[in-house]
Amino acid sequence: MPLCTFPKYLDTAGYRRSDLWNANFQQSHSELKELTGPQISRQVVALLQAWLYYGLLESVVEKKIEVSYLMRPDIDGNGYLYSRNLHFALQMKVFELRANPGRKPLASIEIQQNLGLAHDWVSRFVAWSHPSFRPKLDEKYPGFMEQLEAVVPAVIRLAEAIEQMRLYALPEEPTLGTLTWRTPYPVASRRRSRLKSLGWCAFQIKLLEDTVNQSTVDWLVACDMKQDPLGHETCTAKACARNDIDESTYQQAHICQDGRCQKILPDVQKVMAILKENHIPVIHLEVSNGQPRLEISASSKTEPGDYIAISHVWADGLGGATESGLNECQVRRLSDMCSAVNQTSSTVRFWVDCLCIPRTDRDVYIQALIAIRDVYLNATSVLVLDKTIVECTTSSSTEDLYAHIYLSAWMQRMWTYEEAVLARKVIFVLKDGFHPYKVDTKPWMRRTVSVVWQSLGTQLYRLRADRDHLNIGHIYQAFRYRLTNAPQEEFLSVSGMLGLDTETLLQYKGEERTKRFWLMLRWIPFNVPFLDCPKLSEPGFRWAPRTMMYPTQTAMDTAIDGQKSECTSDGLLGIYLTVTFDTVLKGSAAEHGSIFYTFIGGDDGSLDPQVDYRSSLRLYCVESWPNPPLGLEFNVIMFASETKSVLDQGAWVAGVALLDTNSISQHQIGQQPNTSDVRKYRYVGRLLVERLRNHELSSSSKTIMFEGTSKALVDAKGIWGIQKVCIA
Numbered sequence: 001m002p003l004c005t006f007p008k009y010l011d012t013a014g015y016r017r018s019d020l021w022n023a024n025f026q027q028s029h030s031e032l033k034e035l036t037g038p039q040i041s042r043q044v045v046a047l048l049q050a051w052l053y054y055g056l057l058e059s060v061v062e063k064k065i066e067v068s069y070l071m072r073p074d075i076d077g078n079g080y081l082y083s084r085n086l087h088f089a090l091q092m093k094v095f096e097l098r099a100n101p102g103r104k105p106l107a108s109i110e111i112q113q114n115l116g117l118a119h120d121w122v123s124r125f126v127a128w129s130h131p132s133f134r135p136k137l138d139e140k141y142p143g144f145m146e147q148l149e150a151v152v153p154a155v156i157r158l159a160e161a162i163e164q165m166r167l168y169a170l171p172e173e174p175t176l177g178t179l180t181w182r183t184p185y186p187v188a189s190r191r192r193s194r195l196k197s198l199g200w201c202a203f204q205i206k207l208l209e210d211t212v213n214q215s216t217v218d219w220l221v222a223c224d225m226k227q228d229p230l231g232h233e234t235c236t237a238k239a240c241a242r243n244d245i246d247e248s249t250y251q252q253a254h255i256c257q258d259g260r261c262q263k264i265l266p267d268v269q270k271v272m273a274i275l276k277e278n279h280i281p282v283i284h285l286e287v288s289n290g291q292p293r294l295e296i297s298a299s300s301k302t303e304p305g306d307y308i309a310i311s312h313v314w315a316d317g318l319g320g321a322t323e324s325g326l327n328e329c330q331v332r333r334l335s336d337m338c339s340a341v342n343q344t345s346s347t348v349r350f351w352v353d354c355l356c357i358p359r360t361d362r363d364v365y366i367q368a369l370i371a372i373r374d375v376y377l378n379a380t381s382v383l384v385l386d387k388t389i390v391e392c393t394t395s396s397s398t399e400d401l402y403a404h405i406y407l408s409a410w411m412q413r414m415w416t417y418e419e420a421v422l423a424r425k426v427i428f429v430l431k432d433g434f435h436p437y438k439v440d441t442k443p444w445m446r447r448t449v450s451v452v453w454q455s456l457g458t459q460l461y462r463l464r465a466d467r468d469h470l471n472i473g474h475i476y477q478a479f480r481y482r483l484t485n486a487p488q489e490e491f492l493s494v495s496g497m498l499g500l501d502t503e504t505l506l507q508y509k510g511e512e513r514t515k516r517f518w519l520m521l522r523w524i525p526f527n528v529p530f531l532d533c534p535k536l537s538e539p540g541f542r543w544a545p546r547t548m549m550y551p552t553q554t555a556m557d558t559a560i561d562g563q564k565s566e567c568t569s570d571g572l573l574g575i576y577l578t579v580t581f582d583t584v585l586k587g588s589a590a591e592h593g594s595i596f597y598t599f600i601g602g603d604d605g606s607l608d609p610q611v612d613y614r615s616s617l618r619l620y621c622v623e624s625w626p627n628p629p630l631g632l633e634f635n636v637i638m639f640a641s642e643t644k645s646v647l648d649q650g651a652w653v654a655g656v657a658l659l660d661t662n663s664i665s666q667h668q669i670g671q672q673p674n675t676s677d678v679r680k681y682r683y684v685g686r687l688l689v690e691r692l693r694n695h696e697l698s699s700s701s702k703t704i705m706f707e708g709t710s711k712a713l714v715d716a717k718g719i720w721g722i723q724k725v726c727i728a
Helices: 006-012 017-021 037-061 086-099 101-128 134-140 144-169 185-197 202-211 214-222 268-276 328-341 362-378 398-406 414-421 451-464 472-479 487-498 510-521
Strands: 071-073 079-081 280-288 291-299 307-311 349-351 381-384 426-430 433-436 523-525 564-567 572-587 595-603 615-621 632-639 652-659 678-691 716-727
Touching: 006 017, 006 037, 006 101, 037 086, 037 101, 037 144, 086 101, 086 144, 101 144, 134 144, 144 185, 144 214, 144 451, 185 202, 185 214, 202 214, 214 398, 214 451, 268 280, 268 291, 268 362, 280 328, 280 362, 291 328, 291 349, 307 328, 307 362, 307 414, 328 349, 328 381, 362 414, 362 487, 381 414, 398 426, 398 451, 414 451, 414 472, 414 487, 451 472, 472 487, 472 523, 487 510, 510 523, 510 564, 572 595, 572 615, 572 652, 572 678, 632 678, 632 716, 652 716
Parallel strands: 307 349, 307 381, 381 426, 595 716, 678 716
Antiparallel strands: 071 079, 280 291, 280 349, 426 433, 523 564, 564 572, 572 632, 572 716, 595 615, 615 678, 632 652, 652 678
16 A cells, blocks of 8 residues: 555545445455455455554654564464554654644644544444444454454554654644544453453443543553452442441551550540631640650641641541540551651641541531541641552552552542642652652653553542632542542532532532532533433432532533533523424333434524534433333433534534423424523433434445435434523
8 A cells, every 4th residue: 555644545445435334345345346254354354454553653654654563473473463663653753743843733633633533433343343233244244343353452552642642742732622432342341351350340440441541451451450359349330349338347457566556545625626616636646655645736727737637548447536546556657657758847747537527526527527628728748548559669650650549449539539639739658658749740651652641640630630720520520430438428528629618518418408519609511411420300400410429431521711501590501502303202221212313404593504404313312211111201402512513424422302391382393593582491311412424324225333214214303503591
């Protein structure tokens, strides 16, 4: 193949793109018409590998790459892709861009467009691998999917490395969109099995698959990074049981040799008195004649203090309350660590919840909860103690340390996020020292291919969000994979971080407290209704998250100046891109009733009149919809498009189904609405929406993923529009 642009590769090779897209391989090239199914499979997979690996890389470096440069033989003489030289190819591009700065804007756009095209095809392959579609391919082209699934992971890792090179070489150029890569279903299943054999629970595996890139998951597997299986026996994909605590049977851990040292208690009445006076109680360990004693003093809530705050998880054995104290060996350990961190002071003071939060007096306990925000804001530093993180040493690679932090129990607890994000300085305790966390810690891998560092670092950067610009979107992103034994305290923690009236929220319980929180926040990121999480049940608030601690890939907008909707007692007021149908559809999670084909005939006059908006949308009711005979009715869908742009062909996006019981009688299809009106809809649920490609729609015969125009029925017709809505 001669050097050509990435989009033109298939044409240059003599293949018809539309036939390949629809898996009509035999018709995609004249040389394939007389071949058998297995022969066609091998040839098409070879083409796709050449295009999506070598062709993609060549389009970036703009030079031909010899096959042998990125290929090695195995012990049987079979060739396999070998990426050791990839850095040098990408570094060559970095040097070229530095020498020609005028080319940077166009180069950034071209790289992202090529990656986007590769992403479209990989997403198509993932869809083909689903049990609903794969049997059709296996029957017609035996061996195709098996061979393709062996190639796709390498393509994804290459694409992620190219994007990392772009971020490194062109940091000033805008990112046009974030690509989330997925592996074929069987590949993901085999990798999950491998992770389970290393001690990972279902929740930890979902955390990885949903939040870090594919290269990072593959790296963890290749490194044989193990997890302690203890405590994971009852974990599910939605919750990790490792940190569940039963306070009635909880036992603090000892680190002394015989495990029999006594507990040390502070003066409980003095701790309570300090809290009642609206101050922070802090601890100093005094040892006189070998006898330890805890000295209590007060620190101001309104100005920086001279104490260190301890951040930990109860599952590691440091839980408790002021009234029960803490094992002497643990107190000495905390005091010694704080002294090692703060070597300039002879009197080291620290704060830890098990000694500074009394439980017997409810009013004092509430006062202590409200004060937690000030505890971590005013501490000189926050010292993080976790048994997974402490496995690392000061000589561990950045990637290894980041992996241990991200996969620790400490990163999975609700309160620890607040403790870190409010801190002036976060310091992690290691086996042989300390690691003061900084966002500019350099990777150990070469920068052009440091995809693991970039992916893990992105997650950890949330710990140091700018406190002056911290918003609900940042907190949601961090809370999705966190858990707590006290769910009633979730929105108390969130309100504290946002500087809201936590004391007022304490007057309410259950869903009422959550509802009051959203009303108190008032201005909500526009895409909140599209989040995949449990919702409130009260009318007017069916769109509102009941909890933000729910494992999901969906993300809340974090832009400070991003579009907002207004939370009112009647519902969420906002302006959205919508499709209004001419009939009521009833969806369910069953195969029949979960997919709808709709034809959108145009717009209601609220969009650009120069554009032809005719399109076909395929709607998928996701797993959260009820099973038959139950179902949910809807006749409107809306989209999370801040620019109110209609979907591109082939795009898959999240939508929300709404029900307007008066829409058909009062707003006929094709009738232009009064844009000043606010239309009130009932929130129904989330949908997955796909805009079919024109060449797929033009096929009268059946393809892998489409019944063909001769059989496919239109379930509803609709129109695009931009509406001001009230979602109840």
